[in-house]
Amino acid sequence: MEPAKQHLGASLSGLVRVLLLLTALLVLVVAIVLTRYYGPGPAADPARAAADEARQGPPLPGSYHRPATPAPDTATIPRTAAGRQIRYGRALVAHTARYLGPQGSVAQLSNGMNCQNCHLDAGTKGFANNYLAVAATYPKLRARSATVVTMEQRVNGCLERSLNGRALADSSREMRAIVAYLNWLGQGIPKGQKVYGTGLTPLAYLPRATDPVIGKAVFATKCQSCHGPEGQGQLLADGREYQYPPLWGPHSYNDGAGLYRISNLARYVKAAMPFGATFDHPQLTDAQAWDVAAFVNSQPRPHLQTPHDWPDISKKPVDHPFGPYADAFSERQHKYGPYQPIADARPGSSAAN
Numbered sequence: 001m002e003p004a005k006q007h008l009g010a011s012l013s014g015l016v017r018v019l020l021l022l023t024a025l026l027v028l029v030v031a032i033v034l035t036r037y038y039g040p041g042p043a044a045d046p047a048r049a050a051a052d053e054a055r056q057g058p059p060l061p062g063s064y065h066r067p068a069t070p071a072p073d074t075a076t077i078p079r080t081a082a083g084r085q086i087r088y089g090r091a092l093v094a095h096t097a098r099y100l101g102p103q104g105s106v107a108q109l110s111n112g113m114n115c116q117n118c119h120l121d122a123g124t125k126g127f128a129n130n131y132l133a134v135a136a137t138y139p140k141l142r143a144r145s146a147t148v149v150t151m152e153q154r155v156n157g158c159l160e161r162s163l164n165g166r167a168l169a170d171s172s173r174e175m176r177a178i179v180a181y182l183n184w185l186g187q188g189i190p191k192g193q194k195v196y197g198t199g200l201t202p203l204a205y206l207p208r209a210t211d212p213v214i215g216k217a218v219f220a221t222k223c224q225s226c227h228g229p230e231g232q233g234q235l236l237a238d239g240r241e242y243q244y245p246p247l248w249g250p251h252s253y254n255d256g257a258g259l260y261r262i263s264n265l266a267r268y269v270k271a272a273m274p275f276g277a278t279f280d281h282p283q284l285t286d287a288q289a290w291d292v293a294a295f296v297n298s299q300p301r302p303h304l305q306t307p308h309d310w311p312d313i314s315k316k317p318v319d320h321p322f323g324p325y326a327d328a329f330s331e332r333q334h335k336y337g338p339y340q341p342i343a344d345a346r347p348g349s350s351a352a353n
């Protein structure tokens, strides 16, 4: 080969090499960008999963899907006396009214609602008042009573407030069964730990007060078709259990209940309503959830005397709707917001949500 041609050949193959290198680089960059934005993604990224766990919140829009911790399979409940007790507990949670409602077969001590109306899928749905961590976290110190509360006392709290009824004796067959079910759900969860999906979803405060007037319009378009124009709900044909539970009025939860706090109701509704919504596929904006909660909790409902609640008033949640308070904000602002200024005014405030 002549030297000139040789030289041309060498520089050509050099050029090809450079081009190949550039193409490879481009492919690499495109691949990185694609996996970053569209890939099945960092389910395997432990740092991100841990951050998500710590936030205990819904996945951010566009981020990877992280399912709530699943409950144990009911098919694994043993066919023994202990298993029968667990199944009875689950039935009491799912169909409380059939056993303990106004026409209950065991006793008549509650308003006709079911635990499951609020603790969806018998307390197993993610961020819909999920029960999975109950066994691991009770007995627990509660600020509301300033006492250590047992699982039985916590269940009775919901019976007396959310079901506007009367307590079950700790030794009753029904209480033993509900506790057995809660313990079965929590099997394998280490003491003191929560799991992803526990309780309710976090929800940022609005920069304004929640608005029952806007909420009334949200109710009319998004809720009324099932819960009724007067929020009265709809009984099943046999009249012994609700198909759609009441949201206010004489058969609803009373004003001592957890859902009577607008933040709890908004957090529940955001992750669970209209029926079919989930924490990772909500159907309402944050503002719709807050405003409809303000509307629902501005309507009449049974009153409960709670002289022993909040012995330390400085521990009342920001949105506790009844005074006296340890600060100078009005009862109205505590109930409807804006909440952020109240949270900011608290000693050692940050995120009193």
Ligand code: HEC
Residues within 6 Å of the ligand: 114, 116, 117, 118, 120, 121, 218, 219, 222, 223, 224, 225, 226, 227, 243, 244, 245, 246, 247, 253, 268, 269, 273, 274, 275, 284, 292, 293, 296
């Ligand atoms: C498609 C029918 C449907 C729609 C629409 C709907 N819900 Fe519900 N809602 C239900 C059912 C059914 C339950 C009980 C779930 C169960 O028992 O498994 C329920 C339960 C509830 C509960 C807890 C129980 C209670 O009665 O206090 C609240 C609160 C609630 N819904 C609020 C709302 C709000 C607010 C909206 C509108 C944003 C809404 N729902 C829209 C069907 C519906």
Ligand code: HEC
Residues within 6 Å of the ligand: 093, 096, 113, 114, 115, 116, 117, 118, 119, 129, 130, 131, 133, 134, 154, 155, 158, 159, 162, 163, 178, 199, 253, 257, 258, 259, 264
């Ligand atoms: C009207 C809605 C509603 C109904 C009905 C209801 N609950 Fe609850 N329950 C809540 C809310 C809201 C919370 C959490 C907020 C709070 O602490 O006040 C809660 C909390 C609990 C907890 C504690 C959960 C935890 O992780 O700390 C238990 C246990 C419980 N409920 C059991 C029951 C049982 C059993 C029934 C039926 C007898 C029942 N609930 C009926 C709304 C309801």
